[in-house]
Amino acid sequence: MNIFTKSNSVCEPTKQVGFVTLVGAGPGDPELLTLKAVRAIQQASVIMVDDLVNDEVLQYASRAARVIHVGKRGGCASTPQRLILKMLVQEASNGESVVRLKGGDPFIFGRGGEELAYLEAAGVAVTAVNGITAGLAGATSLNISLTHRDVAHGVLFMTGHSKPGDQAVNWQQIAATCHSSKLTLVIYMGVSNVGFITKGLLQGLPSDTPVAVIQNASLPTQRDVVCKLKDLSTAFASEGLTSPAIMIVGNVTAGLQALSQPNSNLLTDAA
Template identity: 45%
Template structure:
């Protein structure tokens, strides 16, 4: 029989739980994440966390918003790191709540590095990442024996050290390519993939507000990706690969809702 353990069980000192809230649908939150939020004294949360998930928190919990959106950070990353350290040192049970999974383009590793350096105890509660959740709700399998045997998750943001993505490897990989935060760079992404050998008629999709009731899926070719992106709004995920052609056959979420 499985035992559901309590967050921060047996600890009376400050403690941080890094919780992935999932891609949008509040029902995709894990049981362990649910319990951590319920028991938290401080919740430090991002922009894309569903209101229904925030409502799980105790009414006495301190709620600290540190959300980010394109080209605007409400609170600088260094300050977020320090908030977690300071609240834990006050002896509080802290939940750092992020959309998706905290270790996939969520800077969760950076925040835990700071906690480790400061001697703050922590745990990680994984969440369903947007690539897995949004594509599943869009009826797009990330892998399929007839289409792709591998998948790559790629950030659409400029990398911290300024290094380029290995576009040749991505274009020649025969993998499904999933770009996070790539709307603004969609023209550049399409141009680089085509330049390095991917066909301009390769099917692709943009999933807007994945797993939410307002989810929308745009489909077209890689050459059409920039014009598709102009019709979409963040949060959105770009998927490149022949698996996206299965959307019309396997679509279920928008039909059921």
Template identity: 55%
Template structure:
């Protein structure tokens, strides 16, 4: 019997699915999804994006969510390698950008160790899309000299993040902080940044489900961060944006809430 394996024909592409809105996919991502014979799909990738796959493609959901039952990273990497070795055109469909807190680097290493050179297609990360949905320019020069993308959930066994040091650095260097996976540790983040000298009145935005129809957000201050999250019932997946650039979002909110002038007929 002739073998069905075609190792030379296999390939793997890591595709950033962006924050959720299918219209934010790149053209290159859409073409890769449509050409895949196997898609390994993250938990946060919506059905509207998965629907772009070929009708004959095999869809495998490999969900990974903090605090919930998840597919192990080791299993995902073994599955990727095995499917490529079977000759499949594998697309690893990842929320946001594969290389921004997406563990894409680990997957590239695993593929290369197996002799497979992957292609990486970037996606819009929530740390950019969330603030943009509120009209927040992360590096508006009168308010910020730069931006730091941070995780609120460090690798198990690693030293905890020094939020006090980050607070001092952000204050002195005029940096915007964008924190992923920070909801459960919001109180510790708030306390550390305040201890580092970041002013209590520093504007903060929390954006949940950025770019989706059910997006929710809260505008607050550093001193009110944790209380606002609890009061508004916000949860993961969310990004926390801290810095004076958030004043732009507050200005838009104030304008939207202001009474509109009456148009007088001529």
């Protein structure tokens, strides 16, 4: 005899579990996106976009995706980071596939570490996709090898804009380290503090150390200037350079400095 029992329980649809992917959009040129970044953007239902991300990158987004602009640009009004973190958790908690689209690389001056830690603490699944950082893209655009073994033993990435409340960078010490250890120095977000940075670097590096400045790296609007360290502040003023700009300090740029001189032997030989 078969006995059948009737259940009084009601089956409810399982709530979709959301997640966040921190995606590096690169320095600006959409062709520098990785395939993995493109795939993440295509699959996202919500995309939270930083101000420095090129709008052309969003061509890969689904038409159904919600795009939320959360501006982050030095010297301008920005969306508070606390609000961005809360929005990421909220969207993921609602079951959305969220892409946090950041200029450059999420983990090189992109606050990716802060966001990852916050999301993990909130129980939100999070992964990251690397992007090409502006310091590398700017150097490559000028055929600069940041770690050319003939003149550099390594490269040091530094921010020129410290976190509020943090002690200011000791640029004299940084310069001395770069000089003694043959390191290339790449400075991000230093435009507003270029005078202070230059003064400190001159206390530990020769005044004729070559410097390359790249504004809007990889974009059609890219501008670049090569000068000596002692002339760095003057070059910013005379050329009207503004953010976003990368400064590359060290002998890896020496060839460019020679090329920038009207009577350069390199120019004569090339002719």
